[in-house]
Amino acid sequence: xxxxxxxxxxxxxxxxxxxxxxxxxxxxxxFDRKFGFGFxxxxxxxxxxxxxxxxxxxxxxxxxxxxxxxEGVDEKEDGIFAPTLExxxxxxxxxxxxxxxxxxxxxKGTLFRDDWRLxxxxxxxxxxxxxxxxxxxxxxxxxxxxxxxxxxxxxKLSPHKLTLRLVRAPDGVTxxxxxxxxxxxxxGEIKVPTWIAKxxxxxxxxxxxxxxxxxxxxxxxxxxxxxxxxxxxxxxxYPRFGLLPLLLGTLLITLIGLAIAVPLxxxxxxxxxxxxxxxxxxxxxxVIELLASVPTVVLGYFxxxxxxxxxxxxFGSALRMESGRNLLTAGIMMGVLILPTIISVAEDALRSMxxxxxxxxxxxxxxKSEEISxxxxxxxxxxxxxxxxxxxARAIGETMIVWILSGGTATMPQGRLSDIGQPTRGIPDTIxxxxxxxxxxxxxxxxxxxxxxxxxxFTIAINMLGHYYGRRRQWQH
Amino acid sequence: MVGTLVRPALSASNVDLFYxxxxxxxxxxxxxxxxEVTALIGPSGCGKSSFLRCFNRMNDRISGARVSGNITVAxxxxxxxxxxxxxxxxxxxxxxxKPNPFPMTIFENVALAPRLHYGLKGSQLEGLVESCLxxxxxxxxxxDDMRRKNGLELSGGQQQRLCLAxxxxxxxxxxxxxxxxxxxxPISSEKIEDLILELGQETTILIVTHNLQQAHRxxxxxxxxxxxVLIERGETEKMFSDPQNPLTADYITGRFG
Numbered sequence: 001x002x003x004x005x006x007x008x009x010x011x012x013x014x015x016x017x018x019x020x021x022x023x024x025x026x027x028x029x030x031f032d033r034k035f036g037f038g039f040x041x042x043x044x045x046x047x048x049x050x051x052x053x054x055x056x057x058x059x060x061x062x063x064x065x066x067x068x069x070x071e072g073v074d075e076k077e078d079g080i081f082a083p084t085l086e087x088x089x090x091x092x093x094x095x096x097x098x099x100x101x102x103x104x105x106x107x108k109g110t111l112f113r114d115d116w117r118l119x120x121x122x123x124x125x126x127x128x129x130x131x132x133x134x135x136x137x138x139x140x141x142x143x144x145x146x147x148x149x150x151x152x153x154x155x156k157l158s159p160h161k162l163t164l165r166l167v168r169a170p171d172g173v174t175x176x177x178x179x180x181x182x183x184x185x186x187x188g189e190i191k192v193p194t195w196i197a198k199x200x201x202x203x204x205x206x207x208x209x210x211x212x213x214x215x216x217x218x219x220x221x222x223x224x225x226x227x228x229x230x231x232x233x234x235x236x237x238y239p240r241f242g243l244l245p246l247l248l249g250t251l252l253i254t255l256i257g258l259a260i261a262v263p264l265x266x267x268x269x270x271x272x273x274x275x276x277x278x279x280x281x282x283x284x285x286x287v288i289e290l291l292a293s294v295p296t297v298v299l300g301y302f303x304x305x306x307x308x309x310x311x312x313x314x315f316g317s318a319l320r321m322e323s324g325r326n327l328l329t330a331g332i333m334m335g336v337l338i339l340p341t342i343i344s345v346a347e348d349a350l351r352s353m354x355x356x357x358x359x360x361x362x363x364x365x366x367x368k369s370e371e372i373s374x375x376x377x378x379x380x381x382x383x384x385x386x387x388x389x390x391x392x393a394r395a396i397g398e399t400m401i402v403w404i405l406s407g408g409t410a411t412m413p414q415g416r417l418s419d420i421g422q423p424t425r426g427i428p429d430t431i432x433x434x435x436x437x438x439x440x441x442x443x444x445x446x447x448x449x450x451x452x453x454x455x456x457x458f459t460i461a462i463n464m465l466g467h468y469y470g471r472r473r474q475w476q477h
Numbered sequence: 478m479v480g481t482l483v484r485p486a487l488s489a490s491n492v493d494l495f496y497x498x499x500x501x502x503x504x505x506x507x508x509x510x511x512x513e514v515t516a517l518i519g520p521s522g523c524g525k526s527s528f529l530r531c532f533n534r535m536n537d538r539i540s541g542a543r544v545s546g547n548i549t550v551a552x553x554x555x556x557x558x559x560x561x562x563x564x565x566x567x568x569x570x571x572x573x574x575k576p577n578p579f580p581m582t583i584f585e586n587v588a589l590a591p592r593l594h595y596g597l598k599g600s601q602l603e604g605l606v607e608s609c610l611x612x613x614x615x616x617x618x619x620x621d622d623m624r625r626k627n628g629l630e631l632s633g634g635q636q637q638r639l640c641l642a643x644x645x646x647x648x649x650x651x652x653x654x655x656x657x658x659x660x661x662x663p664i665s666s667e668k669i670e671d672l673i674l675e676l677g678q679e680t681t682i683l684i685v686t687h688n689l690q691q692a693h694r695x696x697x698x699x700x701x702x703x704x705x706v707l708i709e710r711g712e713t714e715k716m717f718s719d720p721q722n723p724l725t726a727d728y729i730t731g732r733f734g
Contacts, residue, residue, distance in 0.1 A: 356577035359535060360640070363573075364590040364647055365566035374589060379580045 020460075023453040029446030030241070031223045037211050038153035038238060039162060039182055043132035043143050129167065133197040133206035145209060146189035147182070152236035155186045157229065159222030160213040168208040170195045223443075227450060232410040232425075234434065234444045241447045243427075243454065245410040249327070250426035250455075252413065253402060254395040256331025257338055261391055264335075265342030266384070272343070273350035274372055285347065292340035300404035303333035308405065319421025325407035327424045333401050338391035345390055349383020350376060382469050389466035393459045403429035427451050485549070486511040486651055486681035487532060492546035494527055494705075496539060501527045503705045504546070509698060514677035516696035516713065517685045520733065523702040525685045526574075529653050531555070532683065533569040534562060551650045567594060570649030574656040576636035578628030578643070583610075583619050586628045586639055591646045605646055613642035614672060634665025641672060652676065654684040658691065670695050689729060693717055701725045 134143055147164055149155050155162070166178035173193055180188065197203045217225065229242030268288075272281050308324025315321060315328065353376055361371040377384065407423025410430070431448050438445045485508040494502035501524045509515040517525040527536060532550045536542040548555055551568045579586050587606045591597045597605060610616040610623070615638040619626065628639055637657060644652065654673070658666035673682060673695045686692050692699060692713065699713040701722075709716060709725045720726040727733055 354577075355538075356573060356575055357579065359538065359573065360577040360579065360643075362538065363533060363535060363566055363571040364644065365563045365594060366590070367563055370593055374593060375579050 016460075020453070020456060023449055023456055026449035027446055027453050029441050030227070030443055030450045031220050032446065033219070033223045033226075033241070033443035035159055035219075035222060035226075036150075036153070036238060037128055037162065037213060038150050038155065038158060039147050039164070039186075039211055040150060041130045041145065041147045041164060041209060041211060043134070043145055043207075128211040130209045130211065131204050131206050132192070132195075132209065133203050134194050136196055136198065138194060138196060141194055142191040143194055143207075144189045144191050145207070147180075148187040149182075150238065152233075153238045154240075155183055157226060157240070158183070159217055159225060160215050163212045163214070165210050165212055166192075166207065167210045170206050173207075227447070230412045232430070234447065239444065241443075241450075243451065245412045246425055246427045246430050246451065247454070248413055249406065249410070249424035250396055250402070250428070252327055252420070252424070253331045253334050253406065253426060254392060256328065256420065257334030257395045258388065258391060260332060260335030261339040261342050262388055265339055265346055265387065265391070268339075268343045269346035269350055269387075270372055270377075272347045274368070274376070285344070288340045288343050292344065296337060296398060296400040297404070299333055299337055300401045303329060303336075303401065303405050307332060315421060318418075320418045321421040323407060323423065325405050325423060326421050327406065328420045330402050330405040330424070330426075331420070333405055334395050334398060337398060337401060338394050341394055342387045342391045345387035346380075346384050349380045349387060352383065353380050385469045386466050389462050389469075393462050396458055396462070397428055397455060399428040399432050402426040403432060408433070427455050431455075485509060486551065487515075487683060488547075488549045489528075489531070490547045492528070492531060492544065492548060494524070494531065494536065495541075495543040496527075497541040501705050502531075505705075505707045507700060507707055507710065509681065509683055511681050512677070512679060513697045514673060514682045514684060514695050515698040515700065516692035517683065517700050517702060518687070518689060518692050518728075519702035519708075520728065521687065522704075524705040525700075525702045526655050528702065529655055529683060529685050532651070532653055533566050533571055535571065567647050568649055569651045569653060570644035570647060572637070572640055572644060572652065572654040572657045575660045576633055576640050578631070578636050578639050580627060580629050583623035583626055583628050583631070583639060587642050587646045590643065594647060606642075609642040609645040612645050612672075612676070613638040614668060615639060615642055632665070634661050634668060637661060637665065637669060638672070641669075645676075649680070651681045651683070654682065656685050656687060659687065666691070689717075701728065703728070 132143060132145055162182040164178075164180040164182055166175065169175045169192075173195060175192065178190060180190070192207055195206050197206055215222070223241075227241055227243050229240065230244045231240040231242040232245055233240040272284060276284070304325070308329045310324075311326070311329045311332075312321050312324045319326075319328065321328075357375060357379060358371060361375040366374065402425070406425055406429065408425050408429070409423040410425040411422060413419040413422075413424075431451055434444070435448050438448060487507070487509040489505055489507040492502055492505040492507075493500065505528060507528075517529060519525045530536045531544055531548055532555060534555045536544065544556055551565070553560055553565055553568075555562070555565055555569075579589065581589070584606055587609055588597075588602050591605055592602060606623075607616060607620075610619065615635060618635060619631070619639075628636065631639060637660075641657075657673075658669050661669065670691060673684065676682060677695070677697070684692075684696065696713045698711065699716045700710040701708045701716070701720075701724075703724055709720065709722045711721070716725065717729060720729055
């Protein structure tokens with residue numbers, strides 16, 4: 001018998017460790033994450049041209065811009081090469097091309113118009129080279145070199161120090177060195193004297209600008225740093241894997257749940273254990289324990305159909321709710337979910353307090369309420385803490401209720417009361433929603449496992465805390 | 478039988494006690510003198526503990542307990558429906574068979590009730606705790622760590638003395654003791670007995686014991702119960718040397734019990 005128990009304990013310990021190990025192992029794909037350059041650079045016409053946005057396609061790269069007929073060029077060009085002079089003939093304008101070179105000393109190569117900035121990791125000190133030139137028809141004295149971050153790219157989130165540098169001016173042009181720190185100047189332009197490419201081969205001989213990325217940390221810490229950020233949006237071209245809105249969503253829903261379930265649960269358990277007659281207790285206790293086994297999806301739909309509209313009706317304007325699916329509704333149903341667990345465990349804890357303790361308090365002339373509040377509750381605190389911990393652990397990993405009732409938007413709370421009326425999203429439901437359509441063993445997949453690992457560590461930590469409390473000296477019979 | 482006392486601290490007349498349909502005490506008439514130790518002796522199940530618990534109505538906590546008859550303790554009738562039971566229990570302290578300190582620090586164990594009942598705090602409270610722990614002969618053993626150490630970390634004998642100090646802190650006029658040494662070793666028992674003798678100088682003590690030697694050592698008066706009936710009552714010396722009732726004689730000489 002003892003052997004079987006020991007074997008079971010070892011099995012449990014091994015599976016917990018194994019689970020943690022598995023989560024950690026799968027999380028490694030998160031660290032394959034690539035941090036792109038995130039900036040677009042383009043040559044634009046003239047000194048007089050209005051300040052146009054650099055891009056034609058906000059997310060793609062840009063090679064030729066502000067060119068008369070540039071749209072035509074763009075449409076014509078579905079290949080990967082930069083526009084040839086022939087394609088640009090009859091057009092007065094400027095163009096850039098992306099030059100891929102293996103040897104940075106030798107700039108001869110093919111000009112591409114396609115864009116690798118997104119997929120190319122800037123992490124290893126890579127540079128992107130841009131050629132800038134004008135077509136023979138171009139009459140103005142200067143070319144503007146303009147840059148801006150890609151639409152979904154936040155320069156502040158980049159783990160690199162990005163610099164735009166003039167690598168080489170074309171023959172016959174003398175210029176002071178140009179070096180722009182893109183973190184302080186994320187959007188801007190400089191002017192350089194016009195240089196005209198006379199032939200296709202010459203295009204690469206024009207101005208050569210480099211987008212240089214100097215890593216401030218290695219990819220591991222960069223990924224971790226980006227993980228503890230305030231925005232979760234994995235589908236962007238530059239995905240954001242910020243854990244904080246999800247963690248806060250989960251914690252706030254749990255806290256609201258506890259704020260409802262702990263006082264109610266404590267009151268009910270005290271009443272059941274100390275006040276109610278044995279007959280009432282015998283009927284109510286199993287009923288309450290039965291409530292704990294209601295499928296959460298049922299509770300979720302109950303909340304969606306009944307509680308959510310009621311919330312809008314009562315708090316709609318006060319908390320500026322746009323929908324009944326929000327933090328408050330999810331939190332309230334979370335409270336309903338964990339209430340039976342808390343009552344049941346807390347009642348057991350109180351009932352396990354021996355009668356001599358109650359007699360001792362009564363013999364000192366304490367009233368029933370003094371006996372409960374001054375002696376029994378403090379004496380049973382380990383069990384009561386265990387009840388709260390159990391409720392906490394149950395709530396923090398709860399998926400269905402949050403999925404159905406939270407509204408599903410990962411938003412950062414603003415520190416206002418009306419936050420609790422806004423849609424949110426938690427960690428477990430995010431894993432549930434996104435795991436189904438994530439690319440296997442890609443960074444997004446890895447980040448979902450990282451979320452799972454965080455959740456796992458949280459519950460382990462809570463259990464350890466509960467255990468630590470539980471080991472402190474209990475009443476001895 | 479001794480005559481009626483002029484000023485009994487405790488008295489009972491025609492007391493019947495039922496637990497459900499089971500009659501535990503049968504028309505008991507009893508008196509105990511003020512500022513002396515009175516022992517209740519008798520074989521197990523004779524009702525002496527139940528009788529003791531009538532004086533502070535701890536029997537109320539057993540469902541189905543019913544008491545009839547007239548009881549007086551510290552000048553009050555505990556079964557008077559108008560009585561403030563909590564105030565009565567402050568006047569009538571009780572020490573239980575098994576030490577039952579609260580699972581909190583030693584200091585808190587003693588300080589809890591006076592703070593709650595009399596609103597004592599600060600140095601006043603500390604002074605009371607100190608004097609009670611001294612009266613319970615526990616002060617020297619716990620004074621250094623009484624604010625850190627949990628009452629449950631003490632030995633059994635220390636725990637019982639802590640319970641005594643806890644009870645003294647409420648300043649009871651009458652003390653009920655329900656076999657206070659039965660869970661203790663002889664040395665701890667001796668300490669408690671010394672305390673009983675000392676406290677008996679100024680407080681009325683009613684002690685239930687199954688230990689005849691103990692009854693002999695600590696009590697001035699004695700009452701012998703059997704099967705819910707008070708068989709004999711009198712001065713301990715006299716009862717032990719010259720019992721009036723043959724049942725008492727048999728019990729005291731160890732023929733049964």
